[in-house]
Amino acid sequence: MAPEKIxxxxxxxxxxxxxxxxxxxxxxxxxxxxxxxINPHKEGTMVVELTGERSREGIEFLRAxxxxxxxxxxxxxxxxxxxxxxxxxxxxxxxGALYLERPSMEVRFNGDDCIVCLSCVxxxxxxxxxxxx
Amino acid sequence: MSIxxxxxxxNARIKAGKAVVLTAEEVIDRVREKGLARTAREVDVxxxxxxxxxxxxxxxxxFGHTRPRIRISKAWLNGVPVYAGIAxxxxxxxxxxxxxxxxxxxxxxxxxxxxxxxxxxxxxxxRPVRLKAISYGTxxxxxxxxxxxxxxxxxxxxxxxxxxNCYQNYNCAVNLSDRTIYTYMGVLKPRLGNxxxxxxxxxxxxxxxxxxxxxxxxxxxxxGGGIGYVVWHGTQHFPGALKDEDGRELCGSGGxxxxxxxxxxxxxxxxxxxxxxxxxxxxxxxxxxxxxxxxEEILEYAAKPDEELYAPVVDYSDSYPNAKxxxxxxxSYAQLKSGQIxxxxxxxxxxxxxxxxxxxEIATLLKSWIEKGDFLLGEPTQLLPGPEARxxxxxxxxx
Numbered sequence: 001m002a003p004e005k006i007x008x009x010x011x012x013x014x015x016x017x018x019x020x021x022x023x024x025x026x027x028x029x030x031x032x033x034x035x036x037x038i039n040p041h042k043e044g045t046m047v048v049e050l051t052g053e054r055s056r057e058g059i060e061f062l063r064a065x066x067x068x069x070x071x072x073x074x075x076x077x078x079x080x081x082x083x084x085x086x087x088x089x090x091x092x093x094x095x096g097a098l099y100l101e102r103p104s105m106e107v108r109f110n111g112d113d114c115i116v117c118l119s120c121v122x123x124x125x126x127x128x129x130x131x132x133x
Numbered sequence: 134m135s136i137x138x139x140x141x142x143x144n145a146r147i148k149a150g151k152a153v154v155l156t157a158e159e160v161i162d163r164v165r166e167k168g169l170a171r172t173a174r175e176v177d178v179x180x181x182x183x184x185x186x187x188x189x190x191x192x193x194x195x196f197g198h199t200r201p202r203i204r205i206s207k208a209w210l211n212g213v214p215v216y217a218g219i220a221x222x223x224x225x226x227x228x229x230x231x232x233x234x235x236x237x238x239x240x241x242x243x244x245x246x247x248x249x250x251x252x253x254x255x256x257x258x259x260r261p262v263r264l265k266a267i268s269y270g271t272x273x274x275x276x277x278x279x280x281x282x283x284x285x286x287x288x289x290x291x292x293x294x295x296x297x298n299c300y301q302n303y304n305c306a307v308n309l310s311d312r313t314i315y316t317y318m319g320v321l322k323p324r325l326g327n328x329x330x331x332x333x334x335x336x337x338x339x340x341x342x343x344x345x346x347x348x349x350x351x352x353x354x355x356x357g358g359g360i361g362y363v364v365w366h367g368t369q370h371f372p373g374a375l376k377d378e379d380g381r382e383l384c385g386s387g388g389x390x391x392x393x394x395x396x397x398x399x400x401x402x403x404x405x406x407x408x409x410x411x412x413x414x415x416x417x418x419x420x421x422x423x424x425x426x427x428x429e430e431i432l433e434y435a436a437k438p439d440e441e442l443y444a445p446v447v448d449y450s451d452s453y454p455n456a457k458x459x460x461x462x463x464x465s466y467a468q469l470k471s472g473q474i475x476x477x478x479x480x481x482x483x484x485x486x487x488x489x490x491x492x493x494e495i496a497t498l499l500k501s502w503i504e505k506g507d508f509l510l511g512e513p514t515q516l517l518p519g520p521e522a523r524x525x526x527x528x529x530x531x532x
Contacts, residue, residue, distance in 0.1 A: 041326060084184065084405060084417060084488045088319050091327040091484035105470065105489035123320050125186060125407045125486065126417065127246070 003032065003049040005072040006059065007116060012042035014066060023050070027058040035115050037094050045094055047072055047115050074116050074131045078109045083128035089120040135429045136173045140512035143177045143425050147509055152177045154503045156496035157336045157424075157435060164436040169429055172436070178503055178510065179435040181338040182355070182421040182495030185331050185487035186407045188317070189297035189368060190228040190416045192253055192396055195289040196264065198222055204274035208266035209233065210252045210283075217266070221274060226252055228416035238411060242315040248414025251406030253293075256285045257357070258401035291396035293357060293404075297367035299420050301339035301388035302375060302444060305330040305464060305483070307476055310450035315411020319486055321449055325476055328446065328483045333492035334439045334466030338422035341435045343385025344520065345372065347424050349513025354392060355421030355499045358403035360508065361394025363422075366517040371524045375443055377463055383443045388517070392420065403495070417488075421495040423503065425510050439466035446476050456528065 010019075015038060023029045029052035036046040050058060062069050085107045089098045097113035098120055100106070120129040146152040153176050155163060160179045164172045194215070196205075204221040207214070212232040215224040230249035237243050255262050261282045270277045285291055306318035307328045314321050319329045332340065342348050352363040367389025374382035403419035426432045445460035447453055452460075464474045469483050502508035518524060 041322065041324070082405075085490040086184075086417075086488040087485045088329065089484075091329075091482050092320065100472065100484075102470070102472070105485070122410055125319070125409060126405050127408065 003051040004055050005034070005047065005049050007070055007072050008044075008046040008048065008062060009068040009117070010044045010066070015042050015044050017065065019062065019065065019067065022061065023058045027054040027061065028052055029055055029058050035095065037115070039094050045115055045117050072116060075111070076114050076116055076118075076120065077130050077132050079128045079130055082126055083107065084126055086125065089124055089129065092119040092123045094119065135170065138177065138425070138427050140425060140510055144509045146177055147503055147506055150504075150506055152503060154178045154180060154500045156493065156500055157181045157341050158493060158496065160432070160436045161335060161438045164432070169433055169436070173426055173429040173432045176426050176432065179341065179424045179426060179432070180421060180496040180499040180503070181336055181341050181424060182419070182492040182499065183299060183333045183337050183487060184403070184419045184491035184495060185333070185417060186317070186409070186415050187295065187298045187418040188229055188415045190253075190293070190295040190418055191249065192226050192256070193290070193292045193294055194224050194226060196222045196224070196283065197289050199276055199279050201276050202274045203266060203268050203276035203279055204271055205266040206268045208264065210262050210264055211247070211255065212263070213247070213249055213252050228253065229413055231414060242411025244410060245408040245412065245414045248406070248408070250414050250416030253396075253416055254401050254404055254406040256291065257396055257399050257404050259285055285397060292393060293361070293396045293399065294393045295418065296391050297369055297389045298392050298418055299338055299367070299390040299422070300332070301343070301372065302384065302386040303331045304447040304453070305444045305469060305474070306449045306453070307446055307461065307481065308450045309448045314450055315409070316449045317409050317412045317415070318449060320410060325479050325481045328469075328474055328476065328481045329486055330444055330469045330483060331486040332444070332466070333487055333489055334442050334470065335437065336489070336492040336496055338420065339388045339390070340385055340442050341437065342424055342431070343374070343434055345388065345517045346431050347427065347513070348390070348422060349516035351511045351514045352422065353508065353511035354423070355419065355495055356392055356394040356399070357396070357419055358400035359394050359398030361392050362511065363390050363513075363517075364393045365391040367391045369526060370518065371526050372518065372520045372522070374520060375445060375463065383463065384437065384441065419491060419495050421499040423499060423510055439470060442466045444469065446474070
């Protein structure tokens with residue numbers, strides 16, 4: 001069975017819950033955490049691979065706990081033509097995939113670190129960050 | 134002997150291809166290396182640049198006359214209303230105007246994907262724009278409706294006229310409240326989650342001429358990729374000095390420019406339609422102002438580095454919306470550009486809204502225009518009011 005890649009997002013009040021433990025124990029899933037981050041406001045984002053026959057049920061359980069779950073089928077691309085290198089996105093990127101190079105102050109985008117949280121798509125003032133399926 | 138130069142002398146050197154031009158970034162190192170007096174003797178012009186979202190921008194358009202003629206009373210470009218109460222086929226399109234029926238903030242925070250600034254970008258990019266206009270009809274202008282496509286080259290005139298651009302200095306915006314707020318300074322996370330600033334610091338035009346010794350009516354500038362002019366002081370031009378807690382003057386603040394230029398000369402790289410989530414639409418504008426080094430004093434200001442230029446930190450959850458005076462402290466542009474500042478004892482990550490790389494590109498382009506002799510300095514017929522004019526903002530009292 002091929003692993004299923006999903007993105008989980010959870011608010012500060014969920015950060016202390018042992019959700020991964022429950023997925024393993026109650027739903028017999030093999031879990032590979034690809035990326036996990038908690039921002040300074042204690043909101044978490046996690047990209048995980050789920051393998052197991054009960055992965056659907058596991059995802060339903062997460063949703064029932066108030067976790068936002070969506071498949072990792074999108075990727076983020078920077079429209080280089082459109083990007084003005086202003087830097088407004090950099091402070092909103094939870095993984096540092098978008099960052100300012102100093103002293104040139106040019107914006108760099110490292111797609112490998114991107115967890116498709118879509119924050120940059122929402123905050124980019126010139127709509128240079130695009131979500132592609 | 135300290136140097137004194139006139140505009141005429143500088144322009145003669147530009148025409149002869151002998152003018153020495155440095156960007157406002159390059160001149161900092163030159164002064165550090167060679168000192169003020171020697172640099173003032175050697176350098177004729179310092180070029181500045183800024184590329185930021187600038188509300189109070191817009192364009193006057195003359196569409197040309199239809200057959201039969203129409204006296205337009207209402208008009209829309211790509212669904213965005215333009216102001217047509219000027220003459221039969223003249224109109225003004227403002228950067229922050231939204232399409233009719235835009236959901237705005239009814240689904241908060243609104244996206245504001247398209248607005249007047251985007252129409253200006255579409256025009257300057259030579260994309261076709263849908264014009265719709267209506268009228269009541271007169272004997273001399275019988276037509277009552279027109280719907281067609283226009284492009285920038287097909288209409289008579291398009292004059293970019295921005296009543297307030299190029300703010301001398303700007304607030305560094307933070308959010309002290311417990312919820313995310315959506316402002317014209319971007320998305321501000323709760324409890325000092327981030328700090329946004331919006332000037333080019335040491336490259337920014339009016340930070341480098343804080344006493345308005347050179348900028349005035351008739352100053353020729355880089356505007357949106359073409360040549361434009363300073364035509365007046367901008368609206369809300371209240372020049373003064375930013376002061377620290379002890380009342381010491383730190384740097385210029387409060388000045389603005391009204392600028393004008395031919396949109397047909399401009400490029401979409403330097404006029405970009407811009408959206409602020411939860412706030413609205415606007416236009417990001419590229420402006421570059423040359424500073425003639427008429428004497429050592431002018432150079433001294435033009436050579437100020439980020440370490441000696443400052444911004445006030447302002448809370449946009451309460452102080453700004455409620456127009457309460459005061460700030461949360463002063464930070465230098467060097468600190469802002471480092472990526473982190475201290476506010477109320479907390480480390481706060483920073484991000485710019487103004488593109489420093491594009492500001493540098495503008496200053497460099499303007500420098501090359503001057504070096505090639507394509508761009509002569511415009512001697513102001515009148516300088517703009519400086520801090521000595523003691524202009525200050527009025528509160529609109531609701532009676």
